[in-house]
Amino acid sequence: MSGSLSVVGLGPGSPQQLTPEALDAVASAEDFFGYFPYIDRLNLRPDQRRHASDNREELDRARAALAMAAGGRKVCIVSGGDPGVFAMAAAVCEAIDAGPVEWREIELSVVPGVTAMLAVAAKAGAPLGHDFCAISLSNNLKPWSIIERRLIAAAEAGFVMAFYNPISKARPHQLGEAFDILRRHLPGSVPVIFGRAAGRPDEAIRIVNLAEAEGGMADMATCVIVGTQETQLIERAGERPLVYSPRSWPGPKGTAAASAEGKEAK
Amino acid sequence: MSGSLSVVGLGPGSPQQLTPEALDAVASAEDFFGYFPYIDRLNLRPDQRRHASDNREELDRARAALAMAAGGRKVCIVSGGDPGVFAMAAAVCEAIDAGPVEWREIELSVVPGVTAMLAVAAKAGAPLGHDFCAISLSNNLKPWSIIERRLIAAAEAGFVMAFYNPISKARPHQLGEAFDILRRHLPGSVPVIFGRAAGRPDEAIRIVNLAEAEGGMADMATCVIVGTQETQLIERAGERPLVYSPRSWPGPKGTAAASAEGKEAK
Numbered sequence A, B: 001m002s003g004s005l006s007v008v009g010l011g012p013g014s015p016q017q018l019t020p021e022a023l024d025a026v027a028s029a030e031d032f033f034g035y036f037p038y039i040d041r042l043n044l045r046p047d048q049r050r051h052a053s054d055n056r057e058e059l060d061r062a063r064a065a066l067a068m069a070a071g072g073r074k075v076c077i078v079s080g081g082d083p084g085v086f087a088m089a090a091a092v093c094e095a096i097d098a099g100p101v102e103w104r105e106i107e108l109s110v111v112p113g114v115t116a117m118l119a120v121a122a123k124a125g126a127p128l129g130h131d132f133c134a135i136s137l138s139n140n141l142k143p144w145s146i147i148e149r150r151l152i153a154a155a156e157a158g159f160v161m162a163f164y165n166p167i168s169k170a171r172p173h174q175l176g177e178a179f180d181i182l183r184r185h186l187p188g189s190v191p192v193i194f195g196r197a198a199g200r201p202d203e204a205i206r207i208v209n210l211a212e213a214e215g216g217m218a219d220m221a222t223c224v225i226v227g228t229q230e231t232q233l234i235e236r237a238g239e240r241p242l243v244y245s246p247r248s249w250p251g252p253k254g255t256a257a258a259s260a261e262g263k264e265a266k
Helices: A020-027 A058-070 A088-098 A101-105 A116-124 A144-157 A174-183 B020-027 B058-070 B088-098 B101-105 B116-124 B144-157 B174-183
Strands: A004-009 A031-035 A049-053 A074-079 A107-111 A132-136 A160-164 A191-196 A204-209 A222-226 A232-236 A239-244 B004-009 B031-035 B049-053 B074-079 B107-111 B132-136 B160-164 B191-196 B204-209 B222-226 B232-236 B239-244
Touching (some): A004 A020, A004 A058, A004 A088, A020 A074, A020 A107, A031 A058, A058 A074, A058 A088, A058 A101, A074 A088, A088 A101, A088 A107, A088 B232, A101 B232, A107 B116, A116 A160, A116 A191, A116 A204, A116 A239, A132 A144, A144 B144, A204 A239, A232 B101, A239 B088, B004 B058, B004 B088, B020 B074, B020 B107, B049 B058, B058 B074, B088 B101, B116 B191, B116 B204, B116 B239, B132 B144, B144 B160, B144 B174, B204 B239
Parallel strands (some): A004 A107, A031 A049, A132 A160, B031 B074
Antiparallel strands (some): A132 B132, A160 A222, A191 A222, A232 A239, B160 B222, B191 B204, B232 B239
16 A cells, blocks of 8 residues: 655745746645744644654655555655755655665655755745756765766856855855855856745845855854856945846947847747 | 835646735735746736736846836746746845846745655655756757757666756757657666646656657647656546655665664754
């Protein structure tokens, strides 16, 4: 007898940014796994069971949820943001890959959500307006040398970058080091956005330039977006400036590339 | 007298993946701009006015919407997916930057949405499970040499890639060329996902490997995800295989990096 497992993205935190699909997946499940602050966002019924855990045991949590689903329960794992972006969907797949063959028969669904970089970008303007990448700065699961290599590759190739897991008590230095690396490859004028709790009551958006960016400006709930040389600031009276990365190369006031706009339908 | 402009992400297409925030933004606006298939998704009231256009005139559309908002109207521009990812938010910022100073006083809000790569990734498993990038393959606004450079940088640094605007009638060759470039830098076994209309009734998800990937497997409504050497396939009886990119380096069955998991709370 095989049950089901849904891996659900709750979005950045505001109920206004939670999809109906995610709400339905929560409503139809019996058992809930996830990091406790995400479980706490749900208004569970008395018949729905919580199996909250801290954030350190993703693979254990995935295995426990799969074992329960294999036993016939309707199980839900919740992630903040999108479950496929540095969150539980990959851990569940890893557990299935290494686990008993019957776990492959569990009805599995992944429910996407608004991931943090999109919510932060929306508050700032359009900093992800051209090619961009998302990098986890946590070196728990990959060596720092790989992260360093990706930072340099992204800077040199002109990608906007969004940093997830920028800093934590156990990793206080990585974000500052990342800024130091980027300062060797990008101008100091590049805009950097620190977006904390976007869309929630305690939202805080701060814009600085790369020259003055420091690790201490973020905490573990912050998504950091680093622009490129092309990223622009629009000053506004009495408002936070808008930050955007122009769609065209080499910039909005360009040139050959910009004048080619409008030749095509998507 | 200054009105307002909201730039709203409608998600991948299913009403189930549309956020309450986006619905509210639509409900409170008077005038609507956007590519006509997106406008067609809305159930507008008789008092709400449509100014649909084709998809080629993004900057003109942004200017028209801003001019109307500056005149005091409540204006809404709709995008599919997320408005900040290869969509209207950057065009609006470009228009503000180059436009009359009063456009900076317009109350501007960007409402994020579930972008195509997240919806496609959810259907496939967790292909974006580690560091990834998003690249528009359209060379209308940037030279192909820049795209080529980014493809190579991403492949060499080990980013999963999501391609937006992979192909169109006016650009039939770019996607095939991109695959050719990647075949010179990645093994032929790397999984490639073609995700069309994810979450909609006409959804089609196809998984091939890089060696056999062809431009003709996509159309302009397709988001293409290219894995890395680490991306894994899990075969399932009677089901599409799961595709995932392990969180750890160099892989799920690793090693030093994998055993370091669990040392930290996010």
